[in-house]
Structures are given as C-alpha cells and as structure tokens.
Amino acid sequence: MNAPSFHRRLTPLLARSRAAAGRLRASAAQDRRRPFAVLALAVVLLGVATVALLAQSGGPPRTAFAGAASGQYAVVAKNTGAATVVTVVGATSNAAPIEIATIPHLPGFSLRGAVSPTGRHVALLTPDSAIAGRPLAALIALDLETGLYRRLAEDLEPLQDVLWTPDATALVVTRNVRTAAGEPGVAVARVGFDGTESVLETHLGAGMVAPVGFDAQGRLLAVRID
Numbered sequence: 036m037n038a039p040s041f042h043r044r045l046t047p048l049l050a051r052s053r054a055a056a057g058r059l060r061a062s063a064a065q066d067r068r069r070p071f072a073v074l075a076l077a078v079v080l081l082g083v084a085t086v087a088l089l090a091q092s093g094g095p096p097r098t099a100f101a102g103a104a105s106g107q108y109a110v111v112a113k114n115t116g117a118a119t120v121v122t123v124v125g126a127t128s129n130a131a132p133i134e135i136a137t138i139p140h141l142p143g144f145s146l147r148g149a150v151s152p153t154g155r156h157v158a159l160l161t162p163d164s165a166i167a168g169r170p171l172a173a174l175i176a177l178d179l180e181t182g183l184y185r186r187l188a189e190d191l192e193p194l195q196d197v198l199w200t201p202d203a204t205a206l207v208v209t210r211n212v213r214t215a216a217g218e219p220g221v222a223v224a225r226v227g228f229d230g231t232e233s234v235l236e237t238h239l240g241a242g243m244v245a246p247v248g249f250d251a252q253g254r255l256l257a258v259r260i261d
Contacts, residue, residue, distance in 0.1 A: 098123075099133045101180035110135075110150060110157055110179070117142045121157065121177060136182045139163065141170055147196055151203040155179060158206050162193040174208060174226060188226045198246045204228060207246045207255065212237065223257060 100108075100123045107126035112119045119140060123133045140146065144162040151158070159175045172193035177184040191208055198207040205227045212222045220239035223246060226232050235255060238244050243260040250256055 095181045095183060098135055098180060098182045100135065103133070110148075112146050112148060112159075114145050119146045119159075119161075121159075123179060135179055136177055136184060138175065138177070138184070141165065144170060144193065147193070149197050149199060151199050152201060153203045156203070158197045158199065159184075160191065160193060160195065160197055160208075164189070174206065176206075176228065185228075185230075187228070187230050188224075188232060196245065198248065200225070201249055201253065207235070209244050209246070214239065223255070 103123075103125070109124045109126070111122045111124055111132075113122060117139060119138045121135045121138065123135055124130055138146065138159060138161055140161050140163045146162075147160040149158050150156070155178065157177045157179060159177060160172045161175050162170045162172045164171050164173070170193050171189070172191045173186050174188040174191060174197065175184050175186055187206070188208060190210075192211060195209055199205075200207065205225050208224055208226060210222045210224060212220050214220065218239055220237055221241045221244040222237045223235045223244060224232050225235055238259055241259050241261055244257050245260075246255060246257045248256050
C-alpha cells in the first residue's frame with residue numbers, strides 16, 4: 036500500500052538464543068540466535084548506527100551480528116522512502132544497532148518480512164517493480180550473518196505474508212492465476228533457496244488465500260476467502 040515518503044514503517048522481528056552464552060558458531064545449523072515472532076508495527080527508530088561488514092579472509096563477508104553474543108535480538112526494517120535498512124538490535128539497554136543491508140524498493144512502499152526458523156535468514160517481500168501502475172514484489176532472502184541477499188521469485192502480490200517451511204529450506208507464497216478458460220484463482224507455491232518454484236495447490240474462484248502455518252504432520256494450513 037502506498038505511504039507518504041516521510042512516513043517511516045519498521046518491522047520488528049524478535050530473536051532468541053538456543054545455545055550457551057559466549058559460544059561463537061559460524062554454521063547456520065548451529066546458529067545461536069533464534070527468532071520466535073514476526074510483528075508488523077509502525078515504530079520510529081532514531082539514531083541507527085551503521086556497522087560495516089567485517090572482512091573474512093578466504094570467504095564471504097561477515098556482519099558484526101555473526102559474532103554477536105548469545106541473547107535476544109530484534110530485526111528492524113527502517114523505511115527511508117526508496118529503500119529499507121535492515122538492522123539488528125540486541126535486547127539489552129546498551130546494545131548497539133548492527134546494520135545488515137539496505138534493500139531498494141519503490142518509493143513510498145514498505146517491505147513485509149519473516150525470520151527463518153533457524154534465525155539465519157530473513158525473507159523480505161520487496162515491492163520493486165510495477166506493471167500498468169500496479170506494484171509487484173520480489174521475494175528476497177537476506178543472510179543476517181553475511182549481509183548478502185538473493186532474489187528467489189518475482190511478480191508477487193506485495194501485501195501477502197510469506198511463510199517459511201519448518202526446516203527453513205523454502206518459503207510459501209501465493210500468486211494470482213487464471214485458467215485457460217479465464218477463470219481466476221490463487222496458486223499456493225513453494226519457493227526453494229535455489230529459486231525453484233512448484234505449485235502446492237490452486238484455489239479457483241478464491242478472492243484471497245493466506246498460508247498461515249503447518250500442522251503436526253507437516254501439512255500446509257491456509258485461510259481461504261471467497
């Protein structure tokens with residue numbers, strides 16, 4: 036949805052440690068920071084400090100968050116108008132904000148995001164293109180430990196919420212589709228980290244379909260509005 040360019044919208048994402056305090060783990064499988072909630076709130080964050088990427092010899096860059104101490108963290112998306120700055124902030128009173136990446140998008144629009152179950156990545160639905168005045172979003176996966184991000188899918192509806200699979204290897208999104216006969220519907224698709232997309236189910240005649248989670252047997256749960 037359009038918003039004035041001066042209106043700052045932030046998306047706090049909370050994080051929790053699963054490992055012992057003080058231990059450093061570079062592997063995603065042994066990540067010490069585990070997000071447990073995704074909230075969409077309008078907040079104003081002032082004085083966000085910029086922390087440069089730390090060079091890692093012989094490998095990809097690393098952010099200061101990669102070596103941060105165990106604890107709770109909030110991943111905050113600060114909208115600057117034509118871009119959004121993703122920052123990690125510790126829960127302690129003296130924690131210094133750590134800037135992870137800046138994601139460009141259409142002026143006046145906001146990102147929607149969700150942290151992976153492992154706490155290593157943030158999925159961002161980024162409105163960065165338009166067709167005939169209609170905004171479309173790209174699905175981006177941002178690595179909080181390297182600051183690098185990749186585009187996984189494009190031409191998505193920008194107001195939907197993305198859903199991680201329980202094993203954090205893929206995301207679930209929706210697309211508006213039409214049959215050969217012209218009947219409208221909504222396709223629910225799985226998007227892997229390699230950009231491979233497969234349709235899980237199609238709801239013909241639905242006005243909206245919102246994936247909300249998985250049951251104990253791993254089956255997708257979704258809300259359909261006709």
